[in-house]
Amino acid sequence: MQSIKPGITLPYWDWTIDWKVPEDTVVLSPKMFGTNGNSKNCVSDGIENxxxxxxxxETCLKRDYRYGNSTGSFWPMYAVNSLIEKKSNxxxxxxxxxxxxxxxxxxxxxxxxxKPWAPQDALFFLHHSMVDMIWALWxxxxxxxxxxxxxxxxxxxxxxxxMDTVLPYYNKSISTQMNTLSLVNCYIYEEFMHNKAFVYSKRNDKELVYTYPTNYNSHYSRNGKFGKNNTFESYPQIQISSDMKSMGLKLTKVNEMNEFVRNAIAEMVA
Incomplete structure (x- = not known):
């Protein structure tokens, strides 16, 4: 995008902020990307109207919340960080x-x-920018x-x-895309800028990396962001559906993650 419009940046949608009632977020409002689809599931308000x-x-861009007028709850940051804390490759x-x-x-x-063609919805890229930040945190x-x-x-x-594999269309190796602070990318997430838990160090002569040596969830418990009064109607869970299969999700892993987020939230509000 910057080759077309230098200086452009891509925001990320932090869906952990409104995880309990995502449909109430300003992101899914007429002020931004629009609300649920109309009677024909077509997006009819917001910038994607x-x-x-x-x-x-060739049809209208469609949105059809999972529970009628509700998307169902998403993951809170506490659960995301708990997943990051798991030792994993x-x-x-x-x-x-x-x-x-x-x-x-x-x-x-x-x-x-x-659906597999979700990138035709511009919100896709804000969602995946959030996933990119989670990867950077990991x-x-x-x-x-x-x-x-x-x-x-x-x-x-x-x-x-x-690491030497060249990415199609971009003509750059995977190694150049592994760090947001590399000379090729050179961007940083707000989460890293304002939290003193992160430590910057020089990886080599060309780039910096950031690390945080302590359990990041302690940041949330210290500042009182979560507590026993932080109630919600239902635990986040992915249910078996044809869409789940078309997106390549695995039932065994889905069930594992459903249980994981449930346990993380129970710990969060305990």
């Missing part, structure tokens, strides 16, 4: 995110957002810095992806 998607057929971590706090947002908004939690080179993936030709 009247948008037409091109794939798999990138393969396990990405699977946990995909089948947990990432997937529940897609399925909660429903409509086109719960990387920073390892004070050795080894998570900045931990990847997993299989290429279309069957080869295993490495």
């Amino acid at each position: 009247g948008w037409i998607k091109k794939f798999p057929n 990138f393969e396990e971590f990405s699977s946990n995110i995909e089948n947990g706090c990432h997937g529940i947002v897609h399925l909660g908004l429903g409509g086109d957002f719960s 990387q920073a939690r390892d004070i050795t810095g080894s998570r900045y080179s931990d990847i997993n993936g299989i290429l279309k030709n069957g080869d295993i992806a490495t």
Whole structure:
């Protein structure tokens, strides 16, 4: 995007702020990306009012909340951080995110957002910027810095992806995209700027990395962000559906993450 419009930045949607009642967030209001779809599930207010998607057929952009007028609850930051605290490699971590706090947002908004062609909704990119921040938090939690080179993936030709693998369309290696503070990326999340728990160190002659050596959830318990009065109607959970399968979510892992977030919230409000 910056090659087209230098200086442009992409905000992230922190859905942990309004996790209990996501449909009440200003992000899902007429002031921003619009509310639930109309009687035909078409987005009819906000900046996406009247948008037409091109794939798999040319129709209005659709949104269909999972529970009628409600998306269902999402994950609170306490639960996200609890997931980060789990000892895991990138393969396990990405699977946990995909089948947990990432997937529940897609399925909660429903409509086109719960389909493989979700990127036709601009909100997709704000959601994935949030996922990118969670990845950065996970990387920073390892004070050795080894998570900045931990990847997993299989290429279309069957080869295993490495740090030297060149990304299609971008003509840049994976290694250049592993750190938000690299010379290629050079951006930082607000969460890192205002929290004294993060420590900056020099990784090599070209880039800095940030780490935080203590359990990040202690930050939330100290400042009283959560407590026994922080009530909610239902635990976040992904339910079995055709959309879940079309997005590639795994039932066993989904059930594991449903239980994980439930336990994390129980601990949070205890």
